[in-house]
Amino acid sequence: MLISNVYRPMIFNCQAVERLAEAARRMEEHKVGALAVLDGERVAGIITERDLVRALASSADPASERVAAYASTQIKTASLGEDSGEVARRMLEAGIRHLPVDDHGRLVGMVSMRDLLTLETWAV
Incomplete structure (x- = not known):
């Protein structure tokens, strides 16, 4: 099946200059595990639940530390026409x-992996 049939077409994001606490609140609000990180209108990275855990484990203050300090910037992407497998x-x-x-x-x-696992589970 193509990614175009599986992906979530809603883009939840935050700005690179926002604080980690705000990114965590946004993830919780939208019930997602990752946000696209924008630098203005340019996609600069992705921040995930794992990144937030890494920040907390290093004693970062989520109320003052910026998203840019913990976001992954080596972005891999999927294309709409790619096979989900x-x-x-x-x-x-x-x-x-x-x-x-x-x-x-x-x-x-x-x-997300959850999207792909759901597809695999229900395809059986």
């Missing part, structure tokens, strides 16, 4: 659970 393999190999989805270089959504 191939994307799942890439995510497993990279050890990541969330992947931004792009359409010709434009961010259009996010796909």
Whole structure:
């Protein structure tokens, strides 16, 4: 199945200059495990639940520390026309659970391991 049939077309994001606490609140509000990190309108990275845990483990103050300090900036993406099985393999190999989805270089959504696992479970 193609990623275009699986991904979540809603883009939840935060700005790189925002505080970690605000990013965590936004994740909780939208019930998501990752946010696209924007620097103005440019996608500069992704911040995940794992990144927040890493920040807390290093004693970062979520009320003052900025998202940019803990966001992953080496962004891997999936394309709408990619096969979901191939994307799942890439995510497993990279050890990541969330992947931004792009359409010709434009961010259009996010796909998670949960989305792919749900697809696999219900396809049986």
